[in-house]
Amino acid sequence: MTDTDTETDTAGAAGRPVIVNALGQLDNPNTPAARAAATQLNPASDQLAVDARALADAHASGLTAVNITLGYTMGDLPPYEHTLAEIAVWDRIIEAHPADLLKVRTTADIHRAHRERRIGVVYGFQNAVAVGEDPGLVDSRVATFADAGVRVVQLTYNQANHLGDGSMAPANRGLTPFGRQVVEALNDHRLMVDLSHSGERTCLDAARHSRQPVSVNHTGCRALADLPRNKTDEELRLVADRDGFVGIYFMPFLNLTGQATAADVVDHIVHAVDVCGEDHVGIGTDGSVTAVDDLDAYRAALAEHVAARRAAGVGAAGERADTYPFVVDLRGVDQFRDLIRLLEKRGYRSGRIEKILGRNFLDYADRVWAA
Template identity: 30%
Template sequence: MRGAHVLDAAAGYRGYRSFDYLEPHRDYKVFELAPEIGRVPGYDLGLSDAQRDRVARLLREHPAISLHEHPKILPADVSQLRDYNRTGRNAFGFEGLARSGLTAVFDNFMNGTGCVTSEHAWKWDDVIYDIGLRLADVAKQDYVVLATTLEQVFEARRNGRLALVAGLEAATMIENELDRIDILYGFGVRQMGVAYSQANQLGSGLSEEHDGGLTHFGRRAVDRMNKLGIAIDISHSGDRTSMDVVEASRVPVFITHAGARSVWNTPRMKPDDVIRACAERGGVIGIEAAPHTTLSPAHPHHSIESVMDHFMYCVNLVGIDHVAFGPDTNFGDHVGLHNSFTQHLAIGRAHGVAEHPRVPYVSGMENPAECFGNIVGWLVAHDYSDDEIAKVVGGNIVRVLGEVW
């Protein structure tokens, strides 16, 4: 059955596929890729025709921004993922994004799976390869545009194009070189995390048993990101480090992709005090949807219903002005990706989290093409107002970026 997410391709998309400017097999290694559309069955929200029309209208009239995605296309055979990533080239889901209804997407590239020069991620050279090859691909077509200012986001929307905001989940690759933050800014990066699960020079990640908080160098890095206008993310930072970042930053920070630990007790989720502190300083939490993260006791089979349990909890906790969505999805087998990079993607100790069923994908939130159509559809089905929907699908993010950028 057709779900609310099934949208026609944007008028500005003209059929470009990644690396069309190159010769396959000669200029780059070719992998069979997962389909961008239809890999799994569509999710039926049970909407009426009138509700579907309202979903389409809301996506036309208001900016829709995903605060965190990896909109690359994975190999059809996910066991080839390491070899695929070693080439430095990840195909980008241009067609899928053209059907997403999104105004802008925060693209976080390979991040913790980047292994061009090393088996372990977060090397400076790997990050530069990753960003440069992606933006070269983007530069050779005319639908997706790199956005480094809010005006460029709005201009892309006016022109029927999609804005890409370059983001990184951690600052690990800067090592102890503060000026590398400026270099990344020069390459177009406008959002960056502090630590990715494991501790680095800036602070502790959420997998560490002992969180020493933001380091002296970390405070200097926060100050430099504030001065440059790079939005700071604390999604993968430890609890104490997260609180320190919120307090040290002169502007609001993001939790770009997480959920509430009070709903599902795992370190990958944020405790109430961190979510409150982020909101009290003007920040926003983007609700996560990567497989087996934002589960809930009411919906332990991970689906859009589990995700929205975290959404409702956070709205009740801090108000609708401080909640958005950062689904953290890609095109292809996301569960297989996690299985392939278990050690690299460590998310911390379970803290007695309840057993839960494993799922092959998150129903209704499987990829960037479907997430926001289904999110808006769910909100419409649950009688949220136009103003409330406009805030959580993009307006709250725009407000924060107006202060940060």
């Protein structure tokens, strides 16, 4: 595929790029509460440290908006009730920081966040089990989530649920009849169907069944690193062919050694663009802007966390005690600027880089969220 010839300024009309992280975090991982939460399988949102440093770092990075994970992902908590409680927690966080944060319901809100130099917060799930198991309640519960501001719903986490199989489920079932009903309800209420973490057949089935374009907001390319958390070219191509979106993460799964680098991130972006086209690829880092300060202490806690995930059956192939869940040379407040420079070195022009940084996500959101 040849590079775009567009001369659109990467910085956009306001002199700054619109940067949308399709899946990330907005907290300071260095606080005692955050360090304690890092050892838990499903920490509550009220344990997050959305503090002055986290907000300052997000601003300094140039971040415009981020899809954050809230609600039930795993564990013994009641999924529906826990999810509603976490939505309320994030509403309070945003209300406490009106000069810094803006809740995103539409793409206009992301543009507003950019103009006003605030950070747009997109509410998203990484597991759809909060809809429950009663077919008669699916539409009303999806409507409740939509009314509360949820805009992204990932169907599965790594394990199987009653909608379909996650990437680590050995049976690799496709989308279940209940899963099809949930996808239809998400379409009806204009919520993104996110197929990150899904098994291959579930991803392909959902992409074909959905009336709206679907996304894989944080993934890598399996052609470059054959691990279950990454997507095959068939999956990537189908998502793009149906006018969807693929976000590349800054995660260890980009390299079979587990020690992924910034160069690996760029390689996966380039491959995704070659497969999907330049209008369907962006970033979903799956990490925070604020960097971990003490990597040695973090590594000790990480070993405990990885062991707990493995014991609970929710870990993924490629997770190891000696592997940070981020790219060491592409983190902190300069991560997006560093990515821009690396993409420029690969010959990408400003227009294409602008698309990858955020415009492709905005265009995709327009196709799904618009009434």
